[in-house]
Amino acid sequence: MSYRILLVDDSATTRGMIKRAIQLAGLPVSEFLEAADGKQALAQLATHMVDLILADLHMPEMNGIELAHAVLANPATAPIRIAIISAEPSGSRLLELRRAGIKGYLRKPCTPESLRDLVVPLMENRHAPTVA
Amino acid sequence: MRQPSPELLLEALAESLQTMAFICPEPVTEEMPAPAAADCVTVRWSGDATGELQLATPRAFAENLAASILALEPGSPEAAQRAGDALQELCNITTGALLSRLCDQPTDSPEMGLPTSSVLPDAEAWRRFISQPQTSVLMAEGCLLAVRIQESPT
Numbered sequence: 001m002s003y004r005i006l007l008v009d010d011s012a013t014t015r016g017m018i019k020r021a022i023q024l025a026g027l028p029v030s031e032f033l034e035a036a037d038g039k040q041a042l043a044q045l046a047t048h049m050v051d052l053i054l055a056d057l058h059m060p061e062m063n064g065i066e067l068a069h070a071v072l073a074n075p076a077t078a079p080i081r082i083a084i085i086s087a088e089p090s091g092s093r094l095l096e097l098r099r100a101g102i103k104g105y106l107r108k109p110c111t112p113e114s115l116r117d118l119v120v121p122l123m124e125n126r127h128a129p130t131v132a
Numbered sequence: 133m134r135q136p137s138p139e140l141l142l143e144a145l146a147e148s149l150q151t152m153a154f155i156c157p158e159p160v161t162e163e164m165p166a167p168a169a170a171d172c173v174t175v176r177w178s179g180d181a182t183g184e185l186q187l188a189t190p191r192a193f194a195e196n197l198a199a200s201i202l203a204l205e206p207g208s209p210e211a212a213q214r215a216g217d218a219l220q221e222l223c224n225i226t227t228g229a230l231l232s233r234l235c236d237q238p239t240d241s242p243e244m245g246l247p248t249s250s251v252l253p254d255a256e257a258w259r260r261f262i263s264q265p266q267t268s269v270l271m272a273e274g275c276l277l278a279v280r281i282q283e284s285p286t
Contacts, residue, residue, distance in 0.1 A: 010246075011224075013217040016202045017152065058246060087228030088244050089235050107232065108225045109151035 038062025183283030
């Protein structure tokens with residue numbers, strides 16, 4: 001079964017890089033949507049449903065954690081899986097991400113293999129409860 | 133956190149370039165003329181220590197970087213349009229790769245800022261940039277690429 005992914009990153013180059021890596025990984029993605037920050041992502045979600053959000057942590061308008069809070073607080077979007085792809089070392093932040101309901105973390109630079117390892121389990125378990 | 137070193141910085145830069153764009157930086161083995169102008173990107177971090185990482189390179193390298201990352205035709209208008217963004221992302225990812233090497237405790241949690249861009253307008257500005265401490269100069273895709281770090285305890 002194919003799925004739809006929303007890429008959220010203030011760098012258009014990074015969105016392109018992640019999209020290309022996912023395509024190289026051979027994942028069954030039917031559509032990519034893109035947004036430059038959390039606010040744009042919420043606007044996309046008002047009219048388009050997706051299965052997975054891959055978001056940067058730091059963005060000028062609404063960061064990845066704030067986006068996760070907003071998505072999971074809305075019953076219409078709460079089933080969407082959310083993962084963070086960030087350059088920042090995870091360290092103690094992982095706990096904060098888990099508490100926000102974020103299901104995965106990948107540190108940039110990401111490879112097709114690392115993206116596949118992140119995305120496949122999230123999509124296989126996408127109907128499991130979303131509470132962290 | 134561990135102290136940064138030029139070796140760790142170059143390791144982080146090489147990893148980032150290879151993974152993002154299949155580009156392998158090389159040492160500078162012969163005298164090269166200073167670029168007439170260069171783009172410069174800075175990423176700062178704060179937390180257990182504060183510091184910044186800066187990358188400087190001629191626009192030609194940034195365009196090649198964008199073309200490699202996005203599988204675009206080198207010299208295409210889109211590669212030129214994405215050049216600044218690609219260089220910012222290289223600096224962002226290299227800073228993250230460096231900080232992950234410096235964090236030796238689970239509680240180390242440096243927070244990175246957003247990349248900012250500036251211009252080195254002439255060869256003299258380039259020479260001043262590379263004369264600063266903790267600066268390394270490499271070759272990548274036939275262009276000079278300078279990288280430096282500056283860290284100070286909080």
